Amino acid sequence: MGHHRFSDIVGEISPERRARIDAIKEEARADAVAFNLAELRRHRELTQVELAERLERAQASISAMxxxxDNLLSTWRAVVESMGGRLELVAVFDDERIAIPTSDSA
Structure with a gap:
């Protein structure tokens, strides 16, 4: 039995189908970002109210975040620093990891 490329089997993807696929991927990416922020808060054993107090914001703004x-790098920095941490940005490649300077670490 020979090998076949997946694209040869299913054929070309129509622009409409590509748009649906891209929309689903974007939705999944957005869900992952929100999940990660909420998970970080829970991992640090903080409620939304407690985090809001540390950031001097309303609880509703934490829920919205x-x-x-999408959350800005400055939002992530404020959240992490309010928990006593330091935000580091790293680009990860197959063969290396590169630290990306942020405005306060440069």
Missing amino acids: ETAD
């Missing part, structure tokens, strides 16, 4: 499609 956890369900946002």
Whole structure:
């Protein structure tokens, strides 16, 4: 039995199907970001109210951050620092990891 490329078997993807696939991928990416922020908070054993107090924000803003499609690096930095940590940005490749300087670590 020979080997066949997947694209040869299923054929070309229509622009409509590509758009649906891209939308699903974007939705999954957004869910992962929100999940990660909420998970970080829970991992540090903080409630939304406690985190809001540390950031001097309303609890509703924490909820919005956890369900946002995208959070700025400055948002992540503020959250991590409010928990006593330091945010580091690293680009990960197959053969190396490169630290990316942020404005306060440069």
